[in-house]
Amino acid sequence: MENFTQAVRAAEVAIRELFEPTPLQRNDHLSAKYGADIWLKREDLTPVRSYKLRGAFNAMRKVMSEVKPGDAHFVCASAGNHAQGVAFACRHFGARGTIFMPVTTPQQKIDKTRIFGGEAIQIELTGDYFDQTLAAAQAFSAEKGAVFLAPFDSADVIEGQATVAQEMLEQLGTAPDLVVLPVGGGGLSSGVARYLRENAPQTQLTFAEPLGGASLQAALENGAPVALPAVDGFVDGAAVARIGALPFQELSRFSSSDVHLAPEDRICVTMLEMLNAEGMVLEPAGALAVDVLGDLRDIAGKTVVCICSGGNFDFERLPEVKERAQRFAGKKKYLILRMPQRPGALRDFLELLGPDDDIARFEYLKKSARNFGSILIGIETTQPANLTTLMQRLDQAGFTYRDITRDIVLSEFLI
Template identity: 30%
Template sequence: MATNYLKKIISARVYDVARETELQVAPELTKRLGNQVLLKREDNQPVFSFKLRGAYNKMAHLPPEALKRGVIAASAGNHAQGVALAAAKMKCKAVIVMPLTTPSLKINAVKARGGSWVEVILHGESYSDAFKYSELLEKKRGLTFVHPFDDPDVIAGQGTIALEIFQQYQEPIDAIFVAIGGGGLIAGIGEYVKAVSPKTKVIGVQSVDSDAMRRSLEANKRIEMKDVGLFSDGTAVKLVGKETFRICKRVVDDIITVDTDEICAAINDVFTDTRSILEPAGALAIAGMKKYVDKHRLKKKTLVAIACGANMNFSRLRFVAERADVGEFREAVFAVTIPEERGSFRRFCELLGNRNITEFNYRIADQSEAHIFVGIGTQKASDSSTIAKHFHKAKFATIDLTHDELAKSHLRHMVGGRSTLAQDELLYRFEFPERPGALMKFLTSMAPNWNISLFHYRNHGADYGRILVGIQVPKNEQKKFQNFLASLGYPHWNETDNPAYRLFLK
């Protein structure tokens, strides 16, 4: 028998712990995008996320004997806080398994919400790893599993957000934008929207490196991703739920993907309008809405974006601020080669005119040419190509690095480092879960006769570490090096032929 989600949503029990959140006009976004933009402020919940709705509704529908035995959950943080708060409210024991990559802010919040009723266990590098371990503990301890997304009661609890939206706004709504991890939030919202306002589009938003739902809907079957990006940790799900996938096939009109820079820009947008700081997953819907408006050239529409979470580590703000300008097309980055002669530096500066310089790096390295790393303030996406053409016209060789990950993450902090000693150097970028021992694992896995000739690591306050490494590998050991990369298991990119590397570091 099919679940009557409209009935379940209307009768859901969420307000013992949750509150009706504001549906708030975003004045600056509305003005800039030429559409009425409304933010559903789920970041204002007691646990700074929508997740307590579904968690509490599930636990409120458990029989007394199940509550007495206790519950277990797997979560990257926000669902865990919802379960912890519900457990303390109901005086029910809860075991919560969280990935090792979970920000400390969320781990500490879970312990604070649940107090003595909650036991936190850290296991694995992603939600999927934590989930598999929680399944073992569920059977071993005889607990009841509270799924973060793939459960009708959880889905119905999240659906109460849509119920509130249509009570709060009586005029037609053209589209609602919703972040997707496992699919519980968009499934609940979609079920209600399509029941009461079928013409309203339900648009899912995922990060480009964690788009399991998009891939699954395209393939018409659930697709499990081998790796997921960790920046938007709240949506880092390798495999979407069976029930959420079934629902999404019917209620989701479109899915749009956004990158890290676009998410950072959206965090900045919401701060400008509300003075609140969303976590990356919390800002996904806003980033996707902006991209969708631009892609479809929407004007004078009413758009709602779910601001679904604000559990942000303060140390991560440095990275967000650095990348927001690129994501909002407010900064373009270039490598420019000019003659190493008197007057050329001044001529280059004159070309810049009144443009705002965001970064300028230069160090003398060659008798005939000077290589400059420059960041320039921009107004729109097309400005970077316009500026590059302007430099080329003046006979200055130019490379547009605005979308070059190596340049944005590393080179801008390293310009000027060359060495004639770095023979047989290979340059690689690596990402690894930011947890104790990960960097040491990398270093100790290397063969002792491979010399590190360049190394750059910068803690971005994110859930993953990024390093740039120059490694001197003799040509007869290339195969051995490739085997090393495979055994290491970290995502990696060969940057040896990157033109920016050859200009500034080679």
């Protein structure tokens, strides 16, 4: 039976039908920032702007080797990168594809999937939530006798994702000291981990998960995959409630201390940093590995590779990313201020603002009060210390206010 390394190398040769190896680039900005030799494996530069094409292609080529092209029918459920990878591979093989996507999928992702697949695919929009979409796709696949392509819990998919490691070692010419792997369902991280275990055992691994979707950490703490009670969907490429069973077979050898959690708002800071400093467009999941670099100990002087897993970012989300980054950096706050209902009260408040403080939001929440009115105020500034000083002035002036910047419930309703 073909061993894993041989299978990955065969997959890597086959995948050259679609695209050349993605670049492995030394990043001077990050290297200087962390005092290490930081390299980025640019999976955001595949034809579909994510690594997902690798696993989909590898699973599909094995099926295609046993059937006539016209007889192949593939089905998947995805709202993003997996759908685009499957669509691209269907068109390449001339195979039929039916791609189930939630009704809530942004039109931009639907359009991109349709462009990649062309006439080879059909898109079915069903379900408000992904679990509903997945159930519909699996039922359809069973009914039609089609091949269901799992996004990560598949040996062939894991094998395909591991080609990232094969390319990385060849490009670097030596084994790196550390590889930082983003984790969603675990297909990429388990494939790379296994390949490096067999071919570069001296290389250390660490994992990056979104704080609101830490399924690997939960599995390691419980000794088996468990379903998270809730998932923050912002990091949509890695927001998975339960790590895959097959990926966990490889990843179970690690400790929960090997997993670093990236707060969603901090990921926004990293996305903007990479866009502004390097001109790199990374989706939230694609920025995970870079984001946790500041959490790692003892990387000074070491050779570190970060896997940038994807760049499918809708620029309509940029205002949200900027907003969340400002809040995390302490440069923007939202206050509910009790304003006395008297002439000159607003002027008194405005005179407390510093020269770099800017009002970005001003809205009366209650106008019927006789003595006081509640006002929602958003304030932007250049340095976090400016907002600390402003609140000290508010306290001294006797204003009553509530900082709701990090109040999830109130922020959701009012901001």
